[in-house]
Each structure stands twice: as C-alpha cells, then as structure tokens.
Amino acid sequence: MAVETAAGALDPVAAVALVGALGVGAQWLAWQLRMPAIVLMLAVGVIAGPVLGIFDPQRDIGPFYLPMISIAVAIILFEGGLTLNFHTLRDAASGVKRLVFIGAPVGWLLSTLALRYGAGTTWESAAVFGGIMIVTGPTVIAPLLRSARLARRPAALLQWEAILNDPVGALAAVLALEVVIVLNTAEQFAEATWTLVWGITVATVLGIGAGYALSWAFRRAKVPEYMKVPVLFVVVLGVFAVSDLILHESGLLAVTVMGIVIANANLPSYEEMRRFKEHATVLLVSGVFILLAASLDFSALSQLTWRSILFVIVVLSVVRPVTVFLALYFTDLPIREKILVATTGPRGVVLVAVAGLFGERLIGLGVEDGALIGPLAFILVAASVVVHGFTLAPVARFLKVTAAEVPGVILVGGSYWTTGLAETLKKAEIPVLVTDANRGHLRRARELGIETFFGDVLSEGAELRVDMAGYKIVVAATDNEAYNTLVATDLGPEFGRENVYQLAREKAANARHALPSSLGGRTFAGNATYNELNRLMWQNWTFRVTRLSEEYRMKEWREKRPEAKLLAFIDTAGEIHFIGKDDEVAAGPGVRLVSMLPPGEAETVSEDQKPTSEKKG
Structure with missing residues (x-):
C-alpha cells in the first residue's frame, strides 16, 4: 500500500535516500575539487532545502x-x-x-x-x-x-x-x-x-x-x-x-x-x-x-x-x-x-x-x-x-605547522634498492622515510642523511614517532613477501589503497600462491620483484629523474631509453605518483620521470645526466 504524502512532499524513503546521495555526493565532489567538504555540504543542503524547496526534513521525514x-x-x-x-x-x-x-x-x-x-x-x-x-x-x-x-x-x-x-x-x-x-x-x-x-x-x-x-x-x-x-x-x-x-x-x-x-x-x-x-x-x-x-x-x-x-x-x-x-x-x-x-x-x-x-x-x-x-x-x-x-x-x-609541504613516501625495508631510490627522491625534494626492523639495513641511508625509523612500521612506536600525516605513499619493499602483504593490507585503509604499493611476489602468477584482491597493495615497476630490482642494482643500474619539456616529450624519452624501468613521475605541483599496472603517466611539460637505467644508457650524455635539472637531448 502506497504511503500518502503531502503535496510536494517526498516519500520518507526517497527523502532518506536523497540525504545520502547529497551528502556523499558533496563529499566526493569536494574531494575532486580539493575544497573543504563541509562547505560544499552546507551549500548543497541550503540549495536543496530553503532555496529550491526540493527537500524539507520536517515535512518529508516527519517526527x-x-x-x-x-x-x-x-x-x-x-x-x-x-x-x-x-x-x-x-x-x-x-x-x-x-x-x-x-x-x-x-x-x-x-x-x-x-x-x-x-x-x-x-x-x-x-x-x-x-x-x-x-x-x-x-x-x-x-x-x-x-x-x-x-x-x-x-x-x-x-x-x-x-x-x-x-x-x-x-x-x-x-x-x-x-x-x-x-x-x-x-x-x-x-x-x-x-x-x-x-x-x-x-x-x-x-x-x-x-x-x-x-x-x-x-x-x-x-x-x-x-x-x-x-x-x-x-x-x-x-x-x-x-x-x-x-x-x-x-x-x-x-x-x-x-x-x-x-x-x-x-x-x-x-x-x-x-x-x-x-x-x-x-x-x-x-x-x-x-x-x-x-x-x-x-x-x-x-x-x-x-x-x-x-x-x-x-x-x-x-x-x-x-x-x-x-x-x-x-x-x-x-x-x-x-x-x-x-x-x-x-x-x-x-x-x-x-x-x-x-x-x-x-x-x-x-x-x-x-x-x-x-x-x-x-x-x-x-x-x-x-x-x-x-x-x-x-x-x-x-x-609552517603542516606535516610537509609536499606529501612524502615511506619505503619499508632498508635494502640496496630502497636506499638508492630514497637518495634519488631526496635530491628531487620529495620527503622520504626508510623503515626497517634491522638497524644494520639503515646504516647506508643514515650516512646519506635520509630520515629513517628503526623498528616495525606497524608498531605502536611507529604510530607515536612517525608523523604519518606527512606521507602520502607507502612502498612495502622488504625481502619478506608475506610481511610486505601485511604492511600493505594494514596501512591500506589509512593511506588509501591507491597509495599503497608492494613489490611483486615471486610466485604470484601461480594459482596455488595467488592472494585475494583484498590483500596486499598495488604492484609497480612492471611487476618487478625484490630479487629482480636488487639484482639490477648489483648490475650497476642507476636511478634517474628526467624532466620533460616541449622539446623533450615522453615519446623521445622512450626512444632513447628503451630498456628503462619507469617507477614513478613527479607532477608540476611536486607530488610523486608511483606507476602501477594500467596507470597513465601525466607526461606534460615540467613533469619529472623517476626511472632505473642500465649502465649503457645511464652513461650516455643526455637529458638524464643530472637527477633534477637536465639539459635538452
């Protein structure tokens, strides 16, 4: 039996659904526009209510x-x-x-x-x-x-x-x-x-x-x-x-x-x-x-x-x-x-x-x-x-009481590869923190002046001592694949699953070892594994940050660097974005590409010769 409503009034069920749609919709739009959500919710409520008269809580929802x-x-x-x-x-x-x-x-x-x-x-x-x-x-x-x-x-x-x-x-x-x-x-x-x-x-x-x-x-x-x-x-x-x-x-x-x-x-x-x-x-x-x-x-x-x-x-x-x-x-x-x-x-x-x-x-x-x-x-x-x-x-x-002017990156695991990446990101003025439960793994990072945390990133000590608000991206890159999955799963809700990455698992392609999509983080660097990336480091691959311009575009970079392993890009606002599967690169002028290059390509005098201020190729 239909519920009768006053002239112009909404059905109570429709009214509640409208409240949800307007509220969540306003929050999503505010996130897209990067403006305070509260302001937009207030404006949407006033427009839907007294301005247009579409919704009146006392009339439509009642007692x-x-x-x-x-x-x-x-x-x-x-x-x-x-x-x-x-x-x-x-x-x-x-x-x-x-x-x-x-x-x-x-x-x-x-x-x-x-x-x-x-x-x-x-x-x-x-x-x-x-x-x-x-x-x-x-x-x-x-x-x-x-x-x-x-x-x-x-x-x-x-x-x-x-x-x-x-x-x-x-x-x-x-x-x-x-x-x-x-x-x-x-x-x-x-x-x-x-x-x-x-x-x-x-x-x-x-x-x-x-x-x-x-x-x-x-x-x-x-x-x-x-x-x-x-x-x-x-x-x-x-x-x-x-x-x-x-x-x-x-x-x-x-x-x-x-x-x-x-x-x-x-x-x-x-x-x-x-x-x-x-x-x-x-x-x-x-x-x-x-x-x-x-x-x-x-x-x-x-x-x-x-x-x-x-x-x-x-x-x-x-x-x-x-x-x-x-x-x-x-x-x-x-x-x-x-x-x-x-x-x-x-x-x-x-x-x-x-x-x-x-x-x-x-x-x-x-x-x-x-x-x-x-x-x-x-x-x-x-x-x-x-x-x-x-x-x-x-x-x-x-x-100057913000966590950081530019959102940073937490690298979990003090390996040869993460230390090299951290050094490169620091030179590119991206805040970076390397964490590891083994103090010896952090020695090289400390010598380079990179911020470190000795301990488990999931511990209460990390919660108390690490200002998580200053970081946007987490990369789980230890030699323990199960721990990487645990870190990515636990920190996913806090940082947003789109901002939590882990190195690919060695046996992930095998159905016997495949994990549900709800576990772990996103892979990047062409699904590279811990062993693969550290092997490249021992083979003298190096990190480079290359700035694109009107004359030197993504197409030219790809042609000159066919073997390069693209890891991330830094947009014109200075924020870093790691490149996962199917992610698009905002490859406009002023964007900087973070990559790994083999010895032959790295030694070539080119656009990539300096990490943050390159010449035209």
Whole structure:
C-alpha cells in the first residue's frame, strides 16, 4: 500500500535516500575539487532545502527527524572517543587538559559576554547559548584535519579539544538552563543541582561500565567476531538513551567516555571496529549536515540584526583567540602552534542541534529571545565552517605547522634498492622515510642523511614517532613477501589503497600462491620483484629523474631509453605518483620521470645526466 504524502512532499524513503546521495555526493565532489567538504555540504543542503524547496526534513521525514540527528551525533561522538588513545597525546597532553579545564569555562564566560553585549540577548539566553558555544565540533574538525594535513601536535590538540568539549558544552548549557528554570519556576535550586550532579555521575559511570564490560567480553571471546560491531552499536544506543532519560544531553558524555575506554583497552579487533565506525561517521556527518542545512528557515534568520553579524565577528576574532591564549599561556607550546589553534574554532552539528532544542525550552520558560538562539547558532556554524574551511590549510602552511609541504613516501625495508631510490627522491625534494626492523639495513641511508625509523612500521612506536600525516605513499619493499602483504593490507585503509604499493611476489602468477584482491597493495615497476630490482642494482643500474619539456616529450624519452624501468613521475605541483599496472603517466611539460637505467644508457650524455635539472637531448 502506497504511503500518502503531502503535496510536494517526498516519500520518507526517497527523502532518506536523497540525504545520502547529497551528502556523499558533496563529499566526493569536494574531494575532486580539493575544497573543504563541509562547505560544499552546507551549500548543497541550503540549495536543496530553503532555496529550491526540493527537500524539507520536517515535512518529508516527519517526527523521526530530530531523533535521527540525536542518534547520529551520539554515534559521531562515540567514534570520536574511539580515536582518543592516550598514547597519541604525548607532548600535547598538557595543552589538551588546559583547553578543557581552563579553556571551557573561559570560553563560556567570554561567549556569554559576546552574546549579551554583541548580539544583545538577555542574560538567560546568553548563559545557556554561551555554554553550548564551548564546543568546536568534531564533525567539522575531522574533515578539516584530513584535508589540511597538520603536524601531529596541533592536530592532536584540535581533535582532542573538539571531542572532549562537545559533551562538556552540552552539559554547561544544561547547567545554565537548570539555573534559568530555578529563577523562572518554583523549583528549588538544591533539587536542580542534585539532578545535574546525579545525571553527570550516572553518565560517567555508564560510559566507563559499558566500555569495560564490552572490552572484557570482546577480549574473552564472549561475542563472536561477526557480531562485535552490531553489539557495539546496540550498546552505544542503549547507553545514550538511558543516560538521556536521567539528564537530557548527558548521553553525549556517556558515549564519549565509553569510546575512550574502549580505545585504551588494547583490543585485538579494535582497528576493524574503528575503521567501520569511521565509515559510518562519514555517512552520518554528511547526512546530519544536509538535514540541518535543508531545515534552515529563512524567516527565522530575518529576526537577526547587524548585531548578530557583530557577534559572529567577535566570537571568531576575539573570543576564540583570547580563550586559547589564556588556556595555553603557561605551556611550552611554540607560538606558531598556539596561533593556529587560537585561529581555528569551527562549530558544528552539536551546536545547532542543542541550540535549537534549548531555544525552544527557553521560549517555554517565558524567555522570548530564546527564539534567536537557533538562527544565531546557524549563522555562527555557517560562518566558522566557511572561514576555517578555506583558511586552515593556508594559515597552517604560512605558520609552517603542516606535516610537509609536499606529501612524502615511506619505503619499508632498508635494502640496496630502497636506499638508492630514497637518495634519488631526496635530491628531487620529495620527503622520504626508510623503515626497517634491522638497524644494520639503515646504516647506508643514515650516512646519506635520509630520515629513517628503526623498528616495525606497524608498531605502536611507529604510530607515536612517525608523523604519518606527512606521507602520502607507502612502498612495502622488504625481502619478506608475506610481511610486505601485511604492511600493505594494514596501512591500506589509512593511506588509501591507491597509495599503497608492494613489490611483486615471486610466485604470484601461480594459482596455488595467488592472494585475494583484498590483500596486499598495488604492484609497480612492471611487476618487478625484490630479487629482480636488487639484482639490477648489483648490475650497476642507476636511478634517474628526467624532466620533460616541449622539446623533450615522453615519446623521445622512450626512444632513447628503451630498456628503462619507469617507477614513478613527479607532477608540476611536486607530488610523486608511483606507476602501477594500467596507470597513465601525466607526461606534460615540467613533469619529472623517476626511472632505473642500465649502465649503457645511464652513461650516455643526455637529458638524464643530472637527477633534477637536465639539459635538452
């Protein structure tokens, strides 16, 4: 039986499908255009919603609209908690504590003052909304960090602050709302305080208890492997719902604590769970932003005045910088990192969702300007997303707090061949790291001044000591084919499977030894094996970097170098691309080819005589 819908309304199933298509489509388009995904999602939602009227969440989805957002935010915060392993804090620990314990109350106070004297709201609305404004939005920070490629410490500071302050901000707003309720009703202050303390305590205990219980069950195989993720989801929703029944919005604290407990439990199946949650979070972030942008009411925005614009400017240019500098004043963090954190404070989903809910509650209490909280929240989110979305990466580059100007290459295995390739890439100004568990294999690379890591690239030590954000490509090139496959398989989800390579396996063509396509990385260099490449090195083959030009094109290079083994090319932006099977070479002027040449061809005076600045042939 068909479901009847109002005139012009979408069927609920079609509406949900449209949200997914718009959200994921916007993220994909942003990736193609190399622009901040959050900005594009916001624009797509506004165009589909209030501008064209194609989609209205309240009309098309109905009463499930707000619960969907609440559940999505809970799962997003839980996944954020799963990323907060205490080992990743290291030297950022002091800064994170200060941003939470000092920055949160200072930010609350300054935000309240900005609302009262900037936007002109009453003290009641200012205190409640000021508490919500503590949050900096993990739903926004995560995509921004992914595209900006910051250095490890400032990235950790922003990520931890965003995730920890989200529930703190929601609870601060709850506290302020309880005070407003006491002042506007007959409710006793002691009773309101007890409700708040009881709710926070229960939320914390629930989160810790559920986290430890799940960790115990997973570690002792009380839950089969195929049911771990479903059980995880059900427990997250249960903890969120129970905690919210006791104190509204305390569920955010409970699921965040639960995620942190599981992240630090050192579970064998943790990585699989975390990656699945990351995929779910990408979908949820896309969906929530589309829903919130599409539900924007332009008539509500008409209530805003020039003071609202002043309020946004004050928050971005005064409140955030002052809060961060006061919180980090006595730390030994470099001034460049303090400036970056101080100028980066995008707001996100939790701010809009909680602000809309509390605005309605204030109206119910007789605080008329509670109606301004929703529109103020939206323009603050929109402004901060656009400003930080377009400025974070340039500001980070200007302050020199990015992982690297040019994405680098990790070469796993300190062989004769990888050392030669690393030397060539270094001369071509490509960041390169050689890793090996045998210190002797790294001796030659260290003598050449090449950056090295002694240890297993999959170890916790590598995660703590190697700034993975500075590298784009991984090449597994040890003499152990099984280990190469393990490295490529494990690092594939983190770097993208299109950026993870391994040397071809000796017996890969044999059906008895063939591996599924889901295992291992891409092969390159014409499916060359470890033994083949190192044999060429002992036969005095050499590496060359050749620049193409209008006069010296790919065709001429091929004619002069018929036996050359082409490994990669460096585009005009300075990024390196290894050449796998069926990959096309962007062989335009200015592109540099990285290859191996036999002795006879290498000795010929030609275009290839110097690694990075060749003459015409």
